[in-house]
Amino acid sequence: MAERLEQVAGHLSNTHSRGLLNGEVAIITGTYFQDYKYAKGIGRSAALLFAKEGAKVVVSDLDEKKAQVVVDEIKAAGGDAFAVGGDVGSEEFPKKIVDATIQKFGKINHIVNNAGFTYDRMLHTMPDDAFDIIMKIHVRAPFRLVRAAAPYMRLKGDDRLANRSIVNVSSVAGLHGNVGQANYAAAKAAVTGFTKTIAKEWGAFNVRANTVAYGHVLTRLTAAKESGATIEIDGKKVALGVPGAKPAGTSLPADAKSFPHIPLARPGTADEAAAAMLFLASPLASYVSGHTLEVTGGMGI
Known part of the structure; x- marks a missing residue:
């Protein structure tokens, strides 16, 4: 045991001196971004930060062209990345x-399971498809991706000493519920249980699993619904955003x-949200597993 702790400590020290994630490989889903002043997208910010x-x-999004834009940014800054397009909910x-x-x-x-969106309706008017698609993207899709990666993460011998983690994205809606979001709240609550199970099953392989639960972060999901942002799901356009929300950029400073x-006294930025992902994935959190990190500016305390 003492020898193993020394090896882990040495790995921690060496990695930090060359970058927190030096030489490690990260899959990040949902890197789409909008051209708002502050709302650039958590996935994009995470991809750039991890590369830094x-x-x-591995930059992934529904629209591979948008994912490639992020890849180009990473490469321009001297990093290494490539794009994989596709619907995280698809079978393949x-x-x-x-x-x-x-x-x-x-x-x-x-693996950072960041892809997602909202499909808000009041509980008594919510159709089955609005509930099912949110569960599919936020719960089933992360489960299937983590399962597919199992052969490359459940390692034995010296390979298990490498820094490896799963970071799943939840929300204050999953912790406390939210009006108009019975589907989203249920899905994000499920993410927490899923993450804790990974932590218990894969801990013996030195794989950490944590959840980051966001509050009000300036992204396309919290921008004004009137801005017209949409996402196409199963051939239908779903409006994104919050009705009457303040335009991105008007809420800072506090x-x-x-x-x-x-x-x-302010929303968070995508860069601040991404920093929490980096912490959970990095060796700085080498003894943190099964935890839900609330990144909310104190909201809900």
């Missing part, structure tokens, strides 16, 4: 992205009167 810390990043997606990752980089260290429910 030395990771080789997990095998497609896992096979592509292994062919390109030969290993998988981290304004306590505008955000009385947030102790920090």
Whole structure:
């Protein structure tokens, strides 16, 4: 045991000196971004940040052209990445992205299940398809991707000493519920149980699994619904955003009167949200597993 702890400590020290994720491979889903002043998308910010810390990043999104834009940004900054397009909910997606990752980089260290969207309706008017698609994308899709990656993460011998983790994205809606989001709240609550199960089943292989639960972060999901942002699901356009929300960029700097429910008196940015993902994936969290990290500015305390 003492010898193993020394090996882990040495790996931690060496990795940190060259970047928190130096040489590691990370799959990040949902890297779509909107051209808002502050709302650039958590997935994009995470991809850029992971690459900056030395990771080789597999950038994935429904629209491969948009994913490629993020790849180009990473490469322009001297990083290494490639794009994999596709619907995370499709039957063939997990095998497609896992096979592509292994062919390109030969290993998988981290999976960040970030892809998702909202499909809001009041409970008594919510159709079955609105409930089912949210569960499919937020719960079934991460489960299938993690399962597909199992042969490359449940390693034995010296290979198990490598830094490996799963980071799943939840929300304050999953912790406390939210009006108009019975589907989203149920899905995000399920993510927490799923993550804890991975932590218990894969801990023996030195794979950590954690959840990050976001509050009000400036992205396309919290931008004004009137801005017209949509996503196409099964041939139908689903409107994104919050009705009457303040336009992105008007809420910073802090304004306590505008955000009385947030102790920090402002929404978070995508970069701040991505930093939490980096922490959970990095060796700085080497003894953190099965945890739900609330990134909310204090909302809900």
